[in-house]
Amino acid sequence: MLDEQALVEALNSTPVVDGRPTDRWADDEELRAWVRAHGGDGDDAELAALRDARGRLQEVVAGEAAPGVLADLLAGARQRPEVGDDGVTWRLETAPERRLAVELVLAWSAVAQRHPGRLRPCANPECRLFLLDRSRANSARWCSMKTCGNRLKVRRHHQRHREEPTAP
Numbered sequence: 761m762l763d764e765q766a767l768v769e770a771l772n773s774t775p776v777v778d779g780r781p782t783d784r785w786a787d788d789e790e791l792r793a794w795v796r797a798h799g800g801d802g803d804d805a806e807l808a809a810l811r812d813a814r815g816r817l818q819e820v821v822a823g824e825a826a827p828g829v830l831a832d833l834l835a836g837a838r839q840r841p842e843v844g845d846d847g848v849t850w851r852l853e854t855a856p857e858r859r860l861a862v863e864l865v866l867a868w869s870a871v872a873q874r875h876p877g878r879l880r881p882c883a884n885p886e887c888r889l890f891l892l893d894r895s896r897a898n899s900a901r902w903c904s905m906k907t908c909g910n911r912l913k914v915r916r917h918h919q920r921h922r923e924e925p926t927a928p
Contacts, residue, residue, distance in 0.1 A: 761852070761886045762863040764871050764892060766798055767879075770864055770891040771821060772903075785811055798860060805857035811832075813861035817868050821890055822825060822881045830865050837862045884908035 773784040773794075785791040791810065799804050810819035813833050819825035837854040854862045871879050872890065878893040882903040889903035902908040 762798060762860065763926040764867060766816075767864060767867040767871060768861070768890060770810070771818055773814065774818070776886060776888050776890050783815065796861060798863075800860045801856070803857060805911050806860060809858050810860035810864065811866045818890070821868070821879055830868075833858075833861055833865050864875065921926055 763768065775782055775784070785794075786806075787821055788804075791807050795802045795806060795810065801917060813830075816829050816833065818828050820829065822886045837851040837852065837858070842849050842851050852859060852862065852866075868879070875892065878898060879892070880891060881887075882891060883901035884903075887903060887908050889908075891900055891903045893900040
């Protein structure tokens with residue numbers, strides 16, 4: 761099963777680089793490497809399902825779409841309990857080409873339940889990354905303080921000083 765790290769990797773696969781939006785998953789080979797690292801086969805149908813799931817999840821996490829847009833991604837998927845020596849595990853049953861896409865949606869659901877309100881887009885409107893806030897106060901705003909946070913604070917500082925009237 762995909763975990764929250766894989767979820768954040770997927771959500772953050774469309775960064776802004778040198779001021780231009782990019783899509784790391786537009787490159788089939790880069791996406792295939794990610795898929796294979798997470799137990800997939802990397803066939804074209806699997807890549808298409810993952811790109812679709814990622815796009816919908818980005819919209820949901822950004823607040824641009826309701827979670828209902830994910831429903832048809834889960835159509836026909838089931839989890840079946842299996843009891844073993846270590847306890848109960850859940851086996852996902854779905855079409856092989858949709859398994860990772862379904863797991864991505866399930867990873868989002870688990871994060872939303874365990875950490876409500878902590879998965880969100882970066883507060884920098886020019887950034888397309890997401891963060892999972894692990895701070896005690898749930899106050900993280902930027903994907904990275906070093907890049908987005910500092911950039912916005914410097915921008916606000918310069919704007920305030922431009923707007924302040926000069927003393928006579």
